[in-house]
Amino acid sequence: MQMPEPSQAIMNQREALAVALRQIVGQEWVISDEAERRPYQCDGITAYMAMPLLVVLPGSAAEVQQILRFCHERGVKVVPRGSGTSLSGGALPLEDGILLVTSRLCNVLEVDAPNRVARVQPGVPNIKISEAVQHLGLCYMPDPSSQLISTIGGNVAENAGGVHCLKYGVTANHILGLEAVLMTGEIIRLGGAYLGAAEGEMDLMGVLTGSEGLLAMVTEIAVRLEPVPEVARVISMSFPSVEEACACVGAIVGAGIIPAGLEFMDRKVLDAVSVLIRETFDSNTAALLLCELDGTAVEVDALVDVVSDVARNQGAIETKVSTTEEERQRIWSSRKLAFSAIGKLCPDYYCTDGTIPRNKLPEVLNKMADMSVKYGLDYANCFHAGDGNLHPIIMYDAAKPGDLEKAEAFGADVLIACVDAGGVLSGEHGVGVEKRDLMTHQFTDIDLNQQQMVKCAFDPAELLNPGKVFPTACRCAEFGRMHVRNGAIRFPDIPRF
Amino acid sequence: MQMPEPSQAIMNQREALAVALRQIVGQEWVISDEAERRPYQCDGITAYMAMPLLVVLPGSAAEVQQILRFCHERGVKVVPRGSGTSLSGGALPLEDGILLVTSRLCNVLEVDAPNRVARVQPGVPNIKISEAVQHLGLCYMPDPSSQLISTIGGNVAENAGGVHCLKYGVTANHILGLEAVLMTGEIIRLGGAYLGAAEGEMDLMGVLTGSEGLLAMVTEIAVRLEPVPEVARVISMSFPSVEEACACVGAIVGAGIIPAGLEFMDRKVLDAVSVLIRETFDSNTAALLLCELDGTAVEVDALVDVVSDVARNQGAIETKVSTTEEERQRIWSSRKLAFSAIGKLCPDYYCTDGTIPRNKLPEVLNKMADMSVKYGLDYANCFHAGDGNLHPIIMYDAAKPGDLEKAEAFGADVLIACVDAGGVLSGEHGVGVEKRDLMTHQFTDIDLNQQQMVKCAFDPAELLNPGKVFPTACRCAEFGRMHVRNGAIRFPDIPRF
Numbered sequence: 001m002q003m004p005e006p007s008q009a010i011m012n013q014r015e016a017l018a019v020a021l022r023q024i025v026g027q028e029w030v031i032s033d034e035a036e037r038r039p040y041q042c043d044g045i046t047a048y049m050a051m052p053l054l055v056v057l058p059g060s061a062a063e064v065q066q067i068l069r070f071c072h073e074r075g076v077k078v079v080p081r082g083s084g085t086s087l088s089g090g091a092l093p094l095e096d097g098i099l100l101v102t103s104r105l106c107n108v109l110e111v112d113a114p115n116r117v118a119r120v121q122p123g124v125p126n127i128k129i130s131e132a133v134q135h136l137g138l139c140y141m142p143d144p145s146s147q148l149i150s151t152i153g154g155n156v157a158e159n160a161g162g163v164h165c166l167k168y169g170v171t172a173n174h175i176l177g178l179e180a181v182l183m184t185g186e187i188i189r190l191g192g193a194y195l196g197a198a199e200g201e202m203d204l205m206g207v208l209t210g211s212e213g214l215l216a217m218v219t220e221i222a223v224r225l226e227p228v229p230e231v232a233r234v235i236s237m238s239f240p241s242v243e244e245a246c247a248c249v250g251a252i253v254g255a256g257i258i259p260a261g262l263e264f265m266d267r268k269v270l271d272a273v274s275v276l277i278r279e280t281f282d283s284n285t286a287a288l289l290l291c292e293l294d295g296t297a298v299e300v301d302a303l304v305d306v307v308s309d310v311a312r313n314q315g316a317i318e319t320k321v322s323t324t325e326e327e328r329q330r331i332w333s334s335r336k337l338a339f340s341a342i343g344k345l346c347p348d349y350y351c352t353d354g355t356i357p358r359n360k361l362p363e364v365l366n367k368m369a370d371m372s373v374k375y376g377l378d379y380a381n382c383f384h385a386g387d388g389n390l391h392p393i394i395m396y397d398a399a400k401p402g403d404l405e406k407a408e409a410f411g412a413d414v415l416i417a418c419v420d421a422g423g424v425l426s427g428e429h430g431v432g433v434e435k436r437d438l439m440t441h442q443f444t445d446i447d448l449n450q451q452q453m454v455k456c457a458f459d460p461a462e463l464l465n466p467g468k469v470f471p472t473a474c475r476c477a478e479f480g481r482m483h484v485r486n487g488a489i490r491f492p493d494i495p496r497f
Numbered sequence: 498m499q500m501p502e503p504s505q506a507i508m509n510q511r512e513a514l515a516v517a518l519r520q521i522v523g524q525e526w527v528i529s530d531e532a533e534r535r536p537y538q539c540d541g542i543t544a545y546m547a548m549p550l551l552v553v554l555p556g557s558a559a560e561v562q563q564i565l566r567f568c569h570e571r572g573v574k575v576v577p578r579g580s581g582t583s584l585s586g587g588a589l590p591l592e593d594g595i596l597l598v599t600s601r602l603c604n605v606l607e608v609d610a611p612n613r614v615a616r617v618q619p620g621v622p623n624i625k626i627s628e629a630v631q632h633l634g635l636c637y638m639p640d641p642s643s644q645l646i647s648t649i650g651g652n653v654a655e656n657a658g659g660v661h662c663l664k665y666g667v668t669a670n671h672i673l674g675l676e677a678v679l680m681t682g683e684i685i686r687l688g689g690a691y692l693g694a695a696e697g698e699m700d701l702m703g704v705l706t707g708s709e710g711l712l713a714m715v716t717e718i719a720v721r722l723e724p725v726p727e728v729a730r731v732i733s734m735s736f737p738s739v740e741e742a743c744a745c746v747g748a749i750v751g752a753g754i755i756p757a758g759l760e761f762m763d764r765k766v767l768d769a770v771s772v773l774i775r776e777t778f779d780s781n782t783a784a785l786l787l788c789e790l791d792g793t794a795v796e797v798d799a800l801v802d803v804v805s806d807v808a809r810n811q812g813a814i815e816t817k818v819s820t821t822e823e824e825r826q827r828i829w830s831s832r833k834l835a836f837s838a839i840g841k842l843c844p845d846y847y848c849t850d851g852t853i854p855r856n857k858l859p860e861v862l863n864k865m866a867d868m869s870v871k872y873g874l875d876y877a878n879c880f881h882a883g884d885g886n887l888h889p890i891i892m893y894d895a896a897k898p899g900d901l902e903k904a905e906a907f908g909a910d911v912l913i914a915c916v917d918a919g920g921v922l923s924g925e926h927g928v929g930v931e932k933r934d935l936m937t938h939q940f941t942d943i944d945l946n947q948q949q950m951v952k953c954a955f956d957p958a959e960l961l962n963p964g965k966v967f968p969t970a971c972r973c974a975e976f977g978r979m980h981v982r983n984g985a986i987r988f989p990d991i992p993r994f
Contacts, residue, residue, distance in 0.1 A: 114747055115854050137753070159696070172700070173670070187945045192919065194854040196884050199656070200923025200932075201940070202948040202966075203669070206703030227753035250611055256634070256724035298795040357612050357691040388695050422689065426697025435697075443698070446683045451699040453954035456948070468700075 003050070003433070003467045006096035010076060014053055017076065021056055021098070024066045029104070031055035032265040040099055043084040043091040047404060048433055052079070052093035059104045061181065061219035067100065068217060069185025077463050078183070080213040082123060082154030085146040087351065088432030090158060090212045090468060096464075100217060102153050108132045109220070116225045117176055117196040122153025122218050126160075127221060138225040141168040144428065145339075153218050159210030161428030163261040163292070163335075167387035168226070170428065180215075183459045186305075192289075193222040203254035207454060212430050213465040215458040229294035232260060233304055234331045236320040237311040238285035242266065245287035246361040248314035249385045252291065253358065255310050257303055261292040262386030263335050269382045269393075272341035275335045284317055287383065290335055292328075322337035337381040339393065346378070348404075351401060352411040352434070354418030355427040359390045367417045368392055375410045377403075389427030391417065416441055431469045439471050448472075500547070500930070500964045502953040503593035511550055514573065516594070518553050521563045526601070528552035537596055540588040541643075544847075544901060545930055547820055549576070549590035554937065556601045558678065558716035564597065565714060566682025574960050575680070576945040577710040579620060579651030582643040584848065585929030587655060587709045587965060594963075597714060599650050601929065603658035605629045606717070612691040613722045614673055619650025619715050635722040638665040641925065642836075650715050656707030658925030660758040660789070660832075663883035665723070665923065669706040674719035677705060678894060680956045690719040699788060704951060710929050710962040712955040725799055726791035729757065730801055731828045733817040735782035742784035742790075743858040746882045749788065750855065752807050758789040759883030760832050766879045766890075769838035770831045781814055786882065789825075789878075835879040836890065843875070843892035845901075849908040849931070851915030852924040853885045864914045865889055872907045874900075886924030913938055928966045936968050945969075 010017075018032040027435050031037055032054050042049040053076075058064045072080050077097030093099045102123035109119040113136050118129055126147040129140040143162035150160070156178070161170045168174075176198065177191035181217035190205035191198030198205050208215055239245040249262060253354055256490050265273070265288045270281045281288065289311075293303045308319050342349055365381065369394055372379050383391040392414050398408040415435060419442045425435045439448060452474040456462075462474060507514075515529040528534055529551050539546040544924035550573075555561045559680055568575050569775055574594030581588050590596045600918035607616040610633050616627055623644040626637040641647055647657070653675070658667045665671075673695065674688035687702035695702050705712055736742040746759060762770070762785045767778045778785065786808075790800040808816050810966030819825035837845055862878065869876050880888040889911050893904040912922050912932060916939045922932045936945060949971040953959075959971060 026725070082860060114751060114856050116750070159700075161696075169925050170696070172703075182943075184949070188944050189941075194885070194919070196852045196886065196924065197854075197921060199658075199667070199852050199886075199925065200707075200921050200928055202951060203656075203700070203703040203707055204699040204947060204951065206669075206709050207951070210697075210700055253613070263602050296796055296797060296799060299793055302793060302795060308504075355693045355696050357694075361609055388691070389693065389696075422691070424689070424694060428691065428696065431697055444686070446679075447685050447687075450679070450701060450955070454699060454701065454951055456702070457954040458949035 004473070005204060006094065010096040017074070017098070018054055020070060021054065021067060024070065025058050025063050027055060027392065029057040029059065029486050040081070040084070040093060040101070043081070043086040043089060045087060045089050047408075048089045050093045050095050052099035053096055054098045055101055056098050057101050057104050061179065061187065064181045064217055065185045065187060066221050068181050068183055071098065072183050072185065072463060075461070075463065077466055078217070079465050080157065080217050082151030082157070083149045085150040086154065086158060086432060087353070087429040088426070088428050088434040090432035090465070092433055094467065101268060102151060105219065112137070112193060113138065117193045117222050119193055119220060119222050119226055120152055121220060122151060122156070124152050126150055126152055126155055133225055133226070137228055139228045140174065140223055141226050142171050142174055150225065152221055156209050156218055156221060157211065157213050158428065158430040161389065163263060163384065165428070166262055166269070166384065167258050167260045168469060172206060174224045175205060175209055175221060176224050176337050178205050178208055178218055178222035180218045182216050183461065183464050188216065191222065195224065210430070212432060212469050214455055214469060215464065217464070229260070231297045231300045231356070232292055232294040232328060233300050233321045234290055234292045234328050235304060235307055235311070236331050237289045237291065237316045238282055238315055238318045239289070240284050240288050242287045242365055242447070243362050244315040245289050246365070246385070248289060248311055248316065249361065250358050251310045251314050252307055253386065255306060259291045259305060259307070259386060260294040261290070262384070263290045264288070264383050264385035265335060265338060266381040268335070268380035269342065272345050272380070273337055275344070276337045276341050277334055282317055285397070290331065298338070335382070342380050342393050342395070347397040347399065348395070350394045350396060350407040350411055351391050352414060353389060353391050353427040353429045354415045354423055354425055356388045356390065356418050356421045356423030360421040360423065361385065361388060364390065364417050366422050368414060371410050371413050375406045375418065377406055377410055379410070384427070387427070388423065390414070433468055436469060437471050439469070500591070501970070503591065506811070507593040508550060514595070515551055515572060516885050518551065518564060521567065522553060522555050522560050526554040526556065537578070537581070537590060537598070540578070540583040540586060540594050542584060542586050542931060542962070545586045545589050545593050547590045549596035550593055552598060553595050554598050554601050558676065558684065561597070561714055561716050562682045562684065565678050565680055568595065568960060569682065569958065572958070572960065574963055575714070576962050577654065577714050579648030580622070580646045581645040581921050583651065583655060583929060584850070584926040585923070585931040587927050587929035587962070588651070589930055592633055597902055599648060602716065607635070607690075609690060610635065614690045614849065615722055616690055616717060616721050617642060617649055619648060619653070620650050623647055623649055623652055630722055631725070634725055636725045637671065637720055637722050639668050649718055649720065653706065653715055653718060655925065655927040658881070658886065660760060660881065662925070663759055663881065664755050664757045671704060671721045672702060672706055672718060673721050675705055676717035677715045679713050680958065680961050685713065688719065692721065707927070709929060709966050710814045711952055711966060712961065714961075726757070728794045728797045729789055729791040729825060730797050731787055731789045731819045731825050732801060732804055732808070733828050734786045734788065734813045735779055735815045736784050736786070736811075736813055737781050739784045740859050741812040743787055743862070743882070745786060745808055745813065746858065747855050748807050748811050749804055750883065752803060754803060756788045756804070756883060757791040758787070759881070760787045761878065761880050761882035762787070762832065763833060763878040765829070765877035766839065767837050769877070770844050771832055772841070773838050774831055774886050775836045777812055785812045787828065832879070839852055839877050839890050841890070842896040844896065845892070846948060847891045847893060847904040847908055848888050850886060850888050850924040850926045851912045851920055851922055853887065853915050853918045853920030855885045857918040857920065858882065858885060861887065861914050861918050862962050865911060868907050868910050872903045874903055874907055876907070881924070884924070885920065887911070909935060930965055933966060934968050936966070
């Protein structure tokens with residue numbers, strides 16, 4: 001992984017910058033002490049680490065404005081960070097950049113039940129939004145696995161998904177308005193606090209959502225609230241082969257049903273999980289699907305019958321349907337514990353994500369088996385089958401020299417196989433640093449250039465989260481203008497910890 | 498309405514340009530004859546007219562590439578056009594620009610039923626997509642009133658809505674991939690031909706959707722297909738006052754129901770329509786709501802009961818529910834004929850669109866009554882109540898001096914009232930030239946500047962549909978760089994026909 005060479009000149013100014021930034025946010029909200037900066041040196045991918053120049057915790061949008069204006073004037077880089085659960089290195093600090101952490105911007109500002117919207121600050125953990133509105137029978141739908149910890153600001157930056165995004169859509173489908181601070185310190189307001197508020201304006205809100213902190217620092221978010229579905233039931237379906245399970249995924253959607261969630265677990269995951277949940281799975285089961293259906297009671301009952309029929313026709317060995325909420329939770333626990341369970345099988349694991357058309361699932365899963373042999377590393381599969389979003393879990397031992405590199409190469413091969421199958425590099429984890437150098441495999445130079453033009457339209461000096469997403473530096477700034485369509489500056493190596 | 502001063506130098510080259518463009522598209526596909534250009538001089542708003550320099554009808558994306566590259570090199574402006582049904586002047590020609598018409602790019606290229614997607618060319622009329630897939634039980638959901646004529650390319654350019662966009666979302670929610678040609682002639686490909694194909698890339702597809710032809714020329718669109726709902730039923734609900742009808746809109750949504758459509762018609766519309774449909778409405782009815790519910794039969798039956806109860810609690814005089822498809826069509830006919838019916842009451846009418854939070858409906862509707870008195874012009878209301886998307890129909894007589902100007906001023910006052918109520922200038926018609934000069938009322942200079950930065954990141958020479966959407970020219974090109982944040986060049990007047 002290569003990152004831009006840190007600026008020694010900036011690094012030498014650490015204390016002077018700290019003094020200036022403390023005048024904006026107050027003494028205690030700038031962390032310069034090395035030991036106190038250490039907890040911030042990586043995000044959810046611990047393979048990549050760098051110590052931030054300073055950690056700054058603003059308490060208001062006005063402070064964010066002042067910080068960015070100050071950094072813009074001094075040419076200091078800025079990396080935004082929520083809770084640091086990113087799985088692609090999007091919040092990896094820079095040694096010559098400040099880490100701008102949203103922990104103090106953690107208030108639910110307003111709940112407007114009639115218009116079904118909540119205005120929140122970026123540092124609010126995802127789950128806290130639903131908790132704040134559950135007494136109204138409402139919830140915030142997108143549910144990344146990290147939802148207890150990950151912040152809504154980080155969810156916006158990564159356009160986070162989750163089990164229920166098959167039916168309800170990803171973060172972008174649930175954001176009605178954004179307030180964001182540009183690197184110049186100027187505030188832009190996009191959309192608003194009700195459905196339709198973004199009609200008739202250029203969709204900059206969509207561009208910011210999923211832009212991985214490269215365009216602006218979001219300071220307020222208007223999220224869409226939805227009624228909690230009246231009923232949810234889950235069907236567990238076991239299959240004698242991976243192929244039959246994959247075919248069933250297509251058959252369910254082909255029957256006109258978009259389940260609330262449709263998850264796949266292979267035998268390796270089931271074996272690992274059965275230790276934790278103290279339940280065994282039929283020995284003929286090669287793969288299990290969990291299909292959640294929600295809606296009104298009559299609707300769900302009807303859908304349960306259809307899905308059960310489809311599963312039987314597709315060769316399911318067994319189908320189990322939850323009849324109570326407790327049963328539903330118990331059935332889901334196998335999926336929820338999957339990653340912890342795999343963690344007990346190996347010293348370390350590496351999980352990547354790519355998305356493919358649903359009908360390409362068997363092809364790419366078969367390729368993974370070959371890759372496992374090639375790299376001599378074991379793996380397991382537990383993923384969002386309904387939207388073709390793969391999450392291969394590659395097991396390795398970081399203490400073994402070369403093992404991490406092999407795991408990374410395995411992961412890269414999976415992503416390349418996804419792109420070659422007509423898919424994409426990312427489902428919900430973003431590109432960050434992890435997949436950055438694979439972007440040229442998915443996009444043409446023209447496509448990448450156009451994306452970088454838009455980046456430059458927001459941040460021409462490339463001070464916001466540089467070195468992420470794009471494999472080459474944009475040359476716009478160098479030429480003082482846009483539309484330089486050739487040439488590429490390679491980044492030097494970043495030391496690995 | 499003001500437009501950029503046309504370039505006489507370019508206008509003098511009409512025949513030379515025609516010769517060169519004919520080498521790209523063939524002799525018959527460049528229209529230079531004045532009489533043959535006349536049908537293209539306006540779009541759905543006939544108040545604004547301009548004769549295009551030339552009309553060019555490319556037959557392939559490769560020809561579009563060559564045309565744009567040629568125009569880019571010569572500095573010739575380009576206005577894209579589908580069927581010309583735009584209601585904001587988005588396809589208004591320029592006297593010194595070619596009109597690039599998609600009529601020949603009218604093929605459904607591929608229907609992929611398992612992945613629920615169709616690949617189509619931009620000139621395909623909206624309704625043709627559903628017709629091409631109806632044998633599979635599928636359809637393309639967004640249904641603008643113009644759907645028999647308007648093209649999918651134009652729908653993408655305007656991010657078109659429709660009656661069913663309350664439940665199913667606008668065009669942007671149904672586009673999975675785009676191929677587009679930049680003004681330089683380069684092709685970009687965004688998203689792809691399956692759900693999730695746009696994950697993990699900067700959302701340029703979202704920016705293109707609704708960009709009103711200012712960023713690139715779309716040459717291929719992958720649209721999402723949905724199963725045709727099993728059952729649809731409509732409830733007609735009459736109310737003794739506008740306020741009670743508006744309150745019922747909020748109460749239905751507040752009951753956790755998002756209807757497939759929720760339309761409002763005032764007494765003036767009902768009186769006009771009753772002549773055409775030969776049916777009378779109860780004399781105590783001041784406003785009528787039409788609420789469509791769709792889904793499985795059991796689900797729809799249950800929802801019909803809930804909505805009927807809500808309506809009665811909100812003071813409905815009468816509720817009628819369709820029991821057959823024929824009845825459903827008959828009930829909807831009043832809404833579908835509304836604009837034709839109003840057309841019979843007056844020589845001319847002017848319809849604008851703005852969107853407001855649902856709970857602001859009574860406030861803005863009351864203001865309209867005052868405006869009607871102020872301008873001495875009659876008006877009627879028939880609109881998408883569920884998403885707060887107003888379509889006031891202002892009646893005037895173009896033959897009366899000053900009447901059009903009064904109608905425009907009335908329309909502008911309505912839009913300003915929408916923005917002042919926390920709403921926006923447009924719901925589904927776009928900004929075009931009609932609302933361009935009102936943009937400063939909705940957006941700050943910083944917001945507008947940022948939108949223009951992004952425009953410049955696609956088309957720095959401002960050759961694609963210039964003079965639309967933004968009230969001032971962007972100064973980026975002038976300075977050869979981005980981020981000029983002050984100053985504004987006013988456009989001179991365009992002659993009105």
